[in-house]
Amino acid sequence: MVDRSGTPLVELEDIAISFGGIKAVDHVSVDLYPGEVVGLLGHNGAGKSTLIKCLSGAYQMDSGEIRINGQKATIHNPRDARSYNIETIYQTLALADNLDAASNLFLGREITSPAGFVDDDVMEAETRKIMGRLNPNFQKFSSPVSALSGGQRQSVAIARAVYFNAKILIMDEPTAALGPQETQMVAELIQELKRQGLGIFLIDHDVHQVKALCDRAAVMKNGQLVGTVDVDAVSTDDILAMIIAGKKPEHLAA
Amino acid sequence: MSENMPEKKQSIVQTLELDMRLIGMIGAFIVICLVFNVATDGRFLTPRNLFNLSVQTASVAVMATGMVFVIVTRNIDLSVGSMLGFIGMTVAALQVQVLPDLLGLGHWSIWIIAAVAAMALGAVLGAFQGWIIGYLMVPAFIVTLGGFLVFRGAMWWVTKGQTQAPLDATFRLMGGGAEGTLGESLSWIFGGVAAVVAVALILLSRRRKVGHGFTVKPVWAEALLAAILAGLIICFVWVMNAYPIPKGAMKRIAAAEGIEYTDTLVWNHGVAIPVVILIAVTAVMTIIATRTRFGRYVYATGGNPEAAALSGINTRLLTVKVFALMGALTGISAIIASARLNAVDVGLGTLDELRVIAAAVIGGTALSGGFGTIYGAVIGALIMQTLISGMASVGVDAPLQSIVVGIVLVFAVWIDIVYRRKTGVV
Numbered sequence A: 001m002v003d004r005s006g007t008p009l010v011e012l013e014d015i016a017i018s019f020g021g022i023k024a025v026d027h028v029s030v031d032l033y034p035g036e037v038v039g040l041l042g043h044n045g046a047g048k049s050t051l052i053k054c055l056s057g058a059y060q061m062d063s064g065e066i067r068i069n070g071q072k073a074t075i076h077n078p079r080d081a082r083s084y085n086i087e088t089i090y091q092t093l094a095l096a097d098n099l100d101a102a103s104n105l106f107l108g109r110e111i112t113s114p115a116g117f118v119d120d121d122v123m124e125a126e127t128r129k130i131m132g133r134l135n136p137n138f139q140k141f142s143s144p145v146s147a148l149s150g151g152q153r154q155s156v157a158i159a160r161a162v163y164f165n166a167k168i169l170i171m172d173e174p175t176a177a178l179g180p181q182e183t184q185m186v187a188e189l190i191q192e193l194k195r196q197g198l199g200i201f202l203i204d205h206d207v208h209q210v211k212a213l214c215d216r217a218a219v220m221k222n223g224q225l226v227g228t229v230d231v232d233a234v235s236t237d238d239i240l241a242m243i244i245a246g247k248k249p250e251h252l253a254a
Numbered sequence B: 001m002s003e004n005m006p007e008k009k010q011s012i013v014q015t016l017e018l019d020m021r022l023i024g025m026i027g028a029f030i031v032i033c034l035v036f037n038v039a040t041d042g043r044f045l046t047p048r049n050l051f052n053l054s055v056q057t058a059s060v061a062v063m064a065t066g067m068v069f070v071i072v073t074r075n076i077d078l079s080v081g082s083m084l085g086f087i088g089m090t091v092a093a094l095q096v097q098v099l100p101d102l103l104g105l106g107h108w109s110i111w112i113i114a115a116v117a118a119m120a121l122g123a124v125l126g127a128f129q130g131w132i133i134g135y136l137m138v139p140a141f142i143v144t145l146g147g148f149l150v151f152r153g154a155m156w157w158v159t160k161g162q163t164q165a166p167l168d169a170t171f172r173l174m175g176g177g178a179e180g181t182l183g184e185s186l187s188w189i190f191g192g193v194a195a196v197v198a199v200a201l202i203l204l205s206r207r208r209k210v211g212h213g214f215t216v217k218p219v220w221a222e223a224l225l226a227a228i229l230a231g232l233i234i235c236f237v238w239v240m241n242a243y244p245i246p247k248g249a250m251k252r253i254a255a256a257e258g259i260e261y262t263d264t265l266v267w268n269h270g271v272a273i274p275v276v277i278l279i280a281v282t283a284v285m286t287i288i289a290t291r292t293r294f295g296r297y298v299y300a301t302g303g304n305p306e307a308a309a310l311s312g313i314n315t316r317l318l319t320v321k322v323f324a325l326m327g328a329l330t331g332i333s334a335i336i337a338s339a340r341l342n343a344v345d346v347g348l349g350t351l352d353e354l355r356v357i358a359a360a361v362i363g364g365t366a367l368s369g370g371f372g373t374i375y376g377a378v379i380g381a382l383i384m385q386t387l388i389s390g391m392a393s394v395g396v397d398a399p400l401q402s403i404v405v406g407i408v409l410v411f412a413v414w415i416d417i418v419y420r421r422k423t424g425v426v
Ligand SMILES: Nc1ncnc2c1ncn2[C@@H]1O[C@H](COP(=O)(O)OP(=O)(O)O)[C@@H](O)[C@H]1O
Pocket: A019, A022, A023, A024, A042, A043, A044, A045, A046, A047, A048, A049, A050, A051
């Protein structure tokens, strides 16, 4: 069981952001504790990616507050988010297709020699190490990532988030491009990171997966939060009902 | 995640890890040279012609290295020819009208002031265009089209259209010519050092890779590459050192240096100073492209601007820097071009933007962004200049030259597209 007596690791409070007239995220509040996995669910366009992009610094929210370990956090860009040890696996993977795996893994945080030049050999060696742990079959270290399969690209994006010792991990549909076996590897990784005390926001369409991996599930519809539930207290049908109907089932509404 | 690469039997090209595009370009260059050599009864591949070719290539090639970064970041710069003219005119006016009055005619520092001014002016003008593109979000095509008109017009205003000549004697050395070379002995030293450095870099890189336990090329392959590279450098110096300085120029130089001139004296040109500048620029730009964060961000931004921004890269500031660098290189080219002609008229640099873009594109820079090499652009410039000079030497008239260069450009890009599709690198 996750201990929720202390200060939350992340508190997203009353977050709102709109694009033109569309309220992509409409006053949503969610929190996350250390060692906890919170699932974010909802139809396409519900606002899940937009919400987590406010936390990762990709978007600037119109209103609301983000607190990390109880302290108000100012996140204006991805660099700020990284300084709070927030790492993100984007739905689009956000890889530069023309660069190799190591260059992508270290993009924006290159290892440099004392003279200030990027040290590709050291970065490749580090990449080989982490890939050896995450995806031992991965061999294409010198090809641009455009030459990789969907699963291999996904593992590069995952490696990038895991390598830098994140405390807060955001995973936006990390298994979308993966087969069953690879999905299982990601599931095991999530459990291992959770044991290490990371807080993880996991966006996933597979309700069974959410039931299995997450502690709580937050459901969104049309930019609004339908509700946050303890996954052990609900059935998959309850969660599906929340996604589709956009309201909490009667027996939970108390 | 289960795609293991099966061990395949490798061809020689794969073993050498050679870039097919590079081989293709060098092959094209050799074929063009041979064809013109036959067509001119052996007058094309002479030390004299190759020396002139190297000097004529320098100005466009220097700018082409900067254009690689511009195009890799999905931009374009149509203003470089006009900017070259404007900088050339300004710096010429500085040498002809301003500095002699302040410092005295022929003062030793005039060339330094002029050269620094040229690069600084280019960097500032480029940065300003980059700022409009990056921060005000006006497309590069429009901003630099504006620059193309503005700089050409401004060039006229600098001197009310008057041609500026002659330039400072030391400044002029940067344009090549009989005096503007390293001379024989210095050329040999230059070539020797360059060859040693090239071989040392190959060895160092190999040792680092072995240290990390990566697989490396077989020793014979590495040795062959090093030998070819060193051989090419030495060969180039040898050819440049085989072009005698004409008698008239020799008398002039001998008089200036207080050496008694006799008819038995033979001096050779050696490597031209603009070519030395080009080699230095190529080396520095290659290091920037492959070994610095800035270079890495240029390619990342070109490959996926959104991913670059999400990685914390300030892509707007990067645009400013890329155009500032393009401007500074245009300043260097302005020095070479004006020094070579020893005069600047209002036509200087006309159409250079198209030659520069064509050089970068022939050299494999993709207009869709993300791909392009510095050496490719330099070879692209060399191929174009070879075509132009070659056609001139077989008596092809100017209109037909334009037609041929235009067709070659489109053909080269088509080949490149087919090649990319075949190799899966889009
Ligand atoms: N950059 C943007 N510009 C305009 N509209 C956007 C932008 N990002 C997201 N939206 C809109 O916000 C809404 C929520 O999208 P998103 O967060 O991607 O949904 P989800 O991840 O839940 O599928 C959608 O209507 C989408 O079109």
